[in-house]
Structures are given as C-alpha cells and as structure tokens.
Amino acid sequence: NAGVTQTPKFRVLKTGQSMTLLCAQDMNHEYMYWYRQDPGMGLRLIHYSVGEGTTAKGEVPDGYNVSRLKKQNFLLGLESAAPSQTSVYFCASAPQGDTEAFFGQGTRLTVV
Amino acid sequence: AQSVTQLDSHVSVSEGTPVLLRCNYSSSYSPSLFWYVQHPNKGLQLLLKYTSAATLVKGINGFEAEFKKSETSFHLTKPSAHMSDAAEYFCVVSPFSGGYNKLIFGAGTRLAVHP
Numbered sequence: 001n002a003g004v005t006q007t008p009k010f011r012v013l014k015t016g017q018s019m020t021l022l023c024a025q026d027m028n029h030e031y032m033y034w035y036r037q038d039p040g041m042g043l044r045l046i047h048y049s050v051g052e053g054t055t056a057k058g059e060v061p062d063g064y065n066v067s068r069l070k071k072q073n074f075l076l077g078l079e080s081a082a083p084s085q086t087s088v089y090f091c092a093s094a095p096q097g098d099t100e101a102f103f104g105q106g107t108r109l110t111v112v
Numbered sequence: 113a114q115s116v117t118q119l120d121s122h123v124s125v126s127e128g129t130p131v132l133l134r135c136n137y138s139s140s141y142s143p144s145l146f147w148y149v150q151h152p153n154k155g156l157q158l159l160l161k162y163t164s165a166a167t168l169v170k171g172i173n174g175f176e177a178e179f180k181k182s183e184t185s186f187h188l189t190k191p192s193a194h195m196s197d198a199a200e201y202f203c204v205v206s207p208f209s210g211g212y213n214k215l216i217f218g219a220g221t222r223l224a225v226h227p
Contacts, residue, residue, distance in 0.1 A: 033215065035217075040121065040219055040220075041219055042202060042217035042218050042219045042220050043156075043202070043215075043217040044217070045214065045215070048214075058214075090155065090156065092156075092215070099144075099206075100146065100158050100161055101215055103148075103155045103156040103157075104155055105154065105155040106155055
C-alpha cells in the first residue's frame with residue numbers, strides 16, 4: 001500500500017538553485033495539497049489542486065509553482081531557492097472536499 | 113474566516129494519567145474537525161474525525177474527542193497516557209463550504225509522557 005509518496009526525502013540546495021518535489025498518490029484522489037511545516041506554526045498550505053489540470057494558491061504561495069498534469073502526480077517547484085524556504089514539505093491527497101487527507105512522509109529541504 | 117487555536121503548545125503528563133489537549137475553532141459554516149498525530153520524523157496520521165454525526169468521536173489508540181458547538185471546542189482526551197503517545201498533535205478544521213477542503217491546521221501541541 002504505497003498511498004502518498006514524496007521524493008526526495010532530503011535535499012540541500014544553495015541559494016538561487018531550483019528544484020522540483022514530486023508527490024505521487026495511488027488512491028485515485030481528486031484533491032492534492034502541498035504544505036510546509038515550520039516550528040510553532042503548524043502546517044501552512046502552499047498550493048492545492050482539486051483535479052487533474054487544476055491548481056490554486058494557498059496561504060503561502062510566493063516563491064513556489066505547481067503543476068498537476070496527471071491525476072496521480074502533483075509537483076512543487078522552487079525556481080530560485082531562498083533560505084526562508086528551508087522547511088519540511090508535506091504532500092497530501094483526499095478523495096473530495098471536506099474529507100480526510102492522507103499525507104506523505106515529508107521532504108526536509110535546507111537552503112544554504 | 114475559519115481558524116483553529118490549540119491552547120497549549122506543550123503538555124507534559126505522567127504515564128498512566130489522563131491526557132487533555134485543547135482545541136478551539138472558528139468557522140462560518142458547519143465544519144468537519146480532525147485530530148492528526150505526528151511522531152518524530154514521521155508523516156501525519158489521522159487520529160479521529162468529526163463530521164456532524166455523534167458529538168463524541170472515538171479514534172485510534174484510545175483517544176476520543178468531543179465536539180461542543182456552544183463552546184466551539186474539540187478537545188482531545190485519553191484516560192491513561194502511554195509512553196508511545198509522546199508526539200505532536202494537530203487540531204484541524206475543514207469548513208464545509210461546498211468547495212475545496214482547505215484543512216486549516218492549528219500550531220500543534222507537543223505531548224511529553226514521563227515514566
């Protein structure tokens with residue numbers, strides 16, 4: 001039972017570098033989300049998608065872009081990484097609105 | 113606007129004693145409410161959820177929560193703490209608006225359990 005899989009699990013970037021985080025789910029869920037987790041702040045929504053080909057901004061979208069070309073995948077891109085983007089990133093998926101979300105194991109990103 | 117407040121950032125209990133993690137929410141609509149648990153260096157796992165059925169919700173590992181609309185609260189309890197309960201707990205509100213599931217997270221409560 002794979003569920004929600006995030007790659008990579010760890011990454012160190014230099015300021016200004018770019019990278020893409022991949023989230024894959026095998027549960028045929030419509031909704032997918034990207035969150036970042038910082039100490040004392042809970043999880044904050046970066047971007048989300050309510051279906052293949054759709055994306056929308058969450059609470060903290062600046063500096064990130066996303067794409068949902070296939071239903072099972074949700075990509076999070078950092079075009080020019082900044083130290084403020086050092087965080088743990090979680091992807092989640094849900095069958096529909098107002099339902100339980102299933103989370104990946106997280107990606108720990110450090111920008112130096 | 114919808115929001116959720118976890119009233120304690122840290123809670124410390126002795127093994128075998130009751131656990132109470134407090135959560136208050138604000139929502140313009142009838143919300144769904146969740147508690148998630150995160151063990152160190154792990155992802156998030158659903159403990160329980162309230163979706164307008166019974167106001168007392170039972171979850172996994174002996175946890176339960178009571179939805180009190182008049183107090184806008186959804187406190188998490190467990191009669192007897194176990195060492196394995198040490199983790200961070202998140203209260204989450206998902207307002208029912210007919211649209212997307214935004215899952216608004218509280219800041220978290222770190223539970224420590226001492227022998």
